[in-house]
Amino acid sequence: MADAAIAALHLAASPLLRPRAGAGLTLPARDALLLAWLAIEGPTPRARMAQLLWPESAPQAARNALRQRLFQLKKVAGIDLVAGQETLALADGVRHDLEDSDDVLAGLEPEPDTELADWLARQRQRRRERLRQSLAELATMAERSQDWADALGHARELLALDPLAEDAHRRLM
Numbered sequence: 001m002a003d004a005a006i007a008a009l010h011l012a013a014s015p016l017l018r019p020r021a022g023a024g025l026t027l028p029a030r031d032a033l034l035l036a037w038l039a040i041e042g043p044t045p046r047a048r049m050a051q052l053l054w055p056e057s058a059p060q061a062a063r064n065a066l067r068q069r070l071f072q073l074k075k076v077a078g079i080d081l082v083a084g085q086e087t088l089a090l091a092d093g094v095r096h097d098l099e100d101s102d103d104v105l106a107g108l109e110p111e112p113d114t115e116l117a118d119w120l121a122r123q124r125q126r127r128r129e130r131l132r133q134s135l136a137e138l139a140t141m142a143e144r145s146q147d148w149a150d151a152l153g154h155a156r157e158l159l160a161l162d163p164l165a166e167d168a169h170r171r172l173m
Contacts (some may be wrong), residue, residue: 006079006093011036012101015108017077031073032105033116035081039096040104040123043089052116102131132161139171 010016010024015032017025027035030053037052038044050062057065074080083091090096098104104124110117139154151171158168 004093005095006091007077007081007095009035009039009081009090009094009096011039011105012097012103013106015105017081019077019079022078025076029108029110030069032108033110033120034069034073035090035096036098036105036123037116037119038082038088038090039098043084043087045087046085049088052114052119055111055114055116102127128161132158132165135161136167136171 004020006020008018009027010018011032015027015029015035017027019025034049034053037049046066047059047063050057050066051059053069054062054065070082073082080091081094082088104120104127108120110120135154135158139151139158142148142151142154155168155171158165159172162168
């Protein structure tokens with residue numbers, strides 16, 4: 001039998017936590033980045049997570065900051081969202097929306113020129129490319145079935161996704 005969800009993380013758009021009991025809570029940027037990393041990358045050593053979130057801090061200071069963030073997150077959420085001592089992971093029963101999402105933490109921008117910012121940019125690019133491929137396939141299928149309205153709609157979505165894409169302009173014509 002599958003575990004019942006104790007909380008749902010909405011991390012594709014504006015980061016939000018919905019505990020099973022209680023109202024939705026907006027997540028601060030660092031908490032959202034921590035939870036998105038664990039949702040996508042899986043279990044991560046505590047020291048690595050601290051270094052990612054506080055790259056300018058000394059290792060001991062970063063670990064202390066992470067310990068405090070985890071404490072505050074549990075206090076605000078009322079439940080443990082992160083499990084583990086040496087290796088951190090999302091707690092059992094914590095669900096998220098990043099499996100098939102088209103974005104990650106939309107609108108959130110971490111400190112520039114950090115490993116975490118680079119990681120987030122790569123995640124977003126992968127998802128945009130996956131969406132672009134899906135839209136192109138849908139447009140092709142609609143063209144083959146001569147469903148011109150549907151093909152045109154997908155072509156417009158492709159163009160909105162990447163206004164400089166030559167193939168999207170050709171498809172629209």
